[in-house]
Amino acid sequence: MYNEGACMVWNGHAFSGQDGIAAFLTDLPNSDHKIKSLDAQAITNSVTQNQRTLLLNSAGNIKFQDRWRCFTETFIITEIGGYWKIASDRFRFID
DSSP: OOOEEEEEEEETTEEHHHHHHHHHHHSSSSSEEEEEEEEEEEEEEEHHTOOEEEEEEEEEOOOOOOOOEEEEEEEEEEEEEEEEEEEEEEEEEEE
């Protein structure tokens, strides 16, 4: 899902690489999501050295331990070897 050099920032806490991100995500409690908004835009080839890349923005509600909170999450995904991989992931609660 994440490429080898991926980076993630979760509410100001940075994680990098597949192993670091996987370890963090594994430690999160179970959650439910309600996506309210999703937008995708292609990133121009002049910025990505002709590598197919998309910017995805999502917003909605997430529930951890019976508490719903609003969130926004932004991904940059890129095609690597015929597969789409997450290169960058930014998650933030909206309070």
